[in-house]
Amino acid sequence: MELRIFTEPQQGATYETLLRVARAAEELNYGAFFRSDHYLHMGNVDGLPGPTDAWITLAGLARETKRIRLGTLMTAGTFRLPGVLAIQVAQVDQMSGGRVDLGLGSGWYAEEHAAYGIPFPKEKFGRLEEQLAIIRGLWDTPVGDRFNFDGIFYQLQDSPALPKPAQPHVPLLIGGHGAKRTPALAAQYADEFNIPFASLEDTERQFKRVRAAAEERGRKADDLVYSNALVACVGKTDAEIKRRADAIGREVEELKANGLAGSPAEVVERLQQFAALGSQRVYLQMLDLADLDHMELIASEVMPQLG
Known part of the structure; x- marks a missing residue:
């Protein structure tokens, strides 16, 4: 099992903070550094000093890291036109030497759209489905x-379909909890399916749906990578675990039930259950x-215990 770092900069982070985390993730041999794509904080935080743009951030990190993969969970389809996004991602992939993954979702947070005048x-x-078709079509x-x-929703006429990414095939991530349309879309376009913040039971159910949808489309179910996103809160002692839970405004028992919390041994056991x-x-x-x-x-x- 591969571990990747996933950050939520809208809650309050500068580019320099993200750079420190990305470089640390690279030095510690995590598989990738990912970030959310949001322009407004959530919950009881002030979000200072304010949001950073996902693809501007990743462009900077592309030049300031060397090995680690970079990507989004998930780029909001409402933020960018698909042709523009295809250019942005291709350019960042070139800047990184071919280390980019694109997670793309429909967008959902109405308040941030209102706050920044985004339709x-x-x-x-339906827009997301067309966006995926366009982005893949432009690159291919x-x-x-x-x-x-x-x-x-979108019409493209006589596009030169440039630039091309550095990778022959930029991995596309699709995710979510939807029972029908999400698995079907993943089966058609995704290289990886991700389910965020899900229980073991929900993970099993959704993975089965995606595997069945892939086979219905004539794909091998194992052609896709299957992944989870889970909040982490790990400590060597109970006091250390509690300190980390307190720092993010969460309760230890809730995190143990819904995320990856506890001692290293407890977290390894939990990860093995997902595996x-x-x-x-x-x-x-x-x-x-x-x-x-x-x-x-x-x-x-x-x-080291995950193989």
Whole structure:
């Protein structure tokens, strides 16, 4: 099982903070550094000093890291036109030497759209489906050919479909809890399916849905990578676990029930339960970005036991 770092900068983080975390993740041999794509904080925090843009951040990190993969959970489809997003991601992939994954979702947080004047359409899922078709179509169109798309929400005419990413195939991540449309969309477009903040029972149910949807489309179910995103709160002692839970405004028992909390041994056991359901990657939601010792503890005492 691969462990990746997942951050939520809208809760309050500068680019320099994110750079420190990304470099630490690289040095500690985590598989990737990911971030959310939000412009407004959530919950009882002030969000200072304010939001950072996901793809501007990743462009900077592309030049200031060397090995670690970079990506989003999830880029909001409401924030960017698909043609523009295809250019942005391709450029950051070039800047990184081919280390980018694109997680793309429909967008959901109405308040941040209102706060920054971003349109929030009623029909988001249909738009997401067209966005995926356009982005993949632009990247897959041979150089010298043209790409056209005539959809309900988007129309592209005589596009040169440039630039191309550095990778022959940028991995696409699709995720969520939806019972029908989400698995079908993942089966059609995704290289990886991610379920965020889910129980073992919900993970098993949703992975089965995605595997069945893939097979219905004629894909091998194992062609997709299956992953979870879970909040992390690990400590060597009960006092250390509580200190880390307090720092992010959560209760230890709630985190043990809904995330990855406890001693390294407890967290390894929990991760092994997810692995038994088919989870191949876990995105560790790190909410206290000043606590680099937390990342070091997981890297030294959890990661080696996962095989």
